[in-house]
Amino acid sequence: MRIYGDKRSGNCYKLQLLLSLLGKSCEWIDVDIMKGDTRAHSFLEKSPNGKIPILELDDGRVLSESNAIMHYLASNTSFVPSSTYSFSQLLQWQFFEQYSHEPYIAVARYIAVYLGLPDEKKAEYESKQAGGYRALAVMEHQLKVTPYLLGDTISLADISLFAYTHVAHEGGFDLAAYPAIRNWITLIKDQKGYIPMNA
Template sequence: MKVYGDLQSGNCLKVKMLLSFLSIEHEWIDVNILAGETKTDAFRSKNPNGKIPAVELDDGRYLCESNAILGYFAENTALLPTDIYLKAKVYEWLFFEQYSHEPFIAVARFIQKYLGMPKEREDEYFSLQEGGNKALQLMENQLAQTKFLVGNEMTIADISLYAYSHVADEGGFDLNHYPEIKKWCHRIQSTPSYVGMM
């Protein structure tokens, strides 16, 4: 199995973490998005949307979209509950990550870390702060009640939201305002087989 990604990317880190936690063997193939490697015809034959991560399964089929990949590999493992309500709560957080968290925190981080805060994107960067802090506060509120986002056991909801939350400071978000998130990050980092960003 091959995984195409960039370990500076939170979306790719999610997949790397899950495969490590589940001890799933794979070949990691680095893709440089800034060099346009996701725009080539060769890459678009794997993911027509031209984004990473992309997984090439052993049978030659492809999977894209990080949270869909998490759901695929977590099926029938302890990282995805079998109870249908709890499973739905996991997916609730996965949708939250894509719609209410990542568009603010990951984009602000991209502007600051990857692009070096170009003048023409400063207004956009500052406009993202309110939405990102709102998302972090919602997580903080939940983590004040439970050790992980869906109860007291780690699930793919935690892996998904950890990926960009733990580096939110690289997008201008002060995690010192969110002590429960910081403790949660430490719990995840202390999990056997944890891998972080390169």
């Protein structure tokens, strides 16, 4: 198997972190989105959506969307709960990550880290702050009740949301008012097999 991705991307980092926590390895192929690698014909043949990450299996089949790839990699492991309700909660958090968290926190970080916060993007950057803080408040509410998003053990929900939350400051978000999130970040960093972003 091989993963096509960018090590600065939270969506790609999810897969690196998960594999490391699982004690698995996978061939990594760097893709530079700023140089247009995802718009190249060879890449679009693999993934017509032109986005990273993608997972290419040994038989040539391709999976896209980071959370879907995570489910493939973590199938039949403790990172995926076995009960129907808990599994549905996992999906709930992953949909939350894609629709209520990433569009604000990840996009603000992209504007700052990838684009260098140019003047013409400052208004868009500022517009992402309120939505990002709303998402953080939702996470803080849960993490005051349970150490991880689904309870007492780490799951794909945590990895999905950790990727961009632990670097939220790069998008202008201050985590000082979110002690439960900060404790959760520490718990994940203390996991056996943890690797930092850009490792």
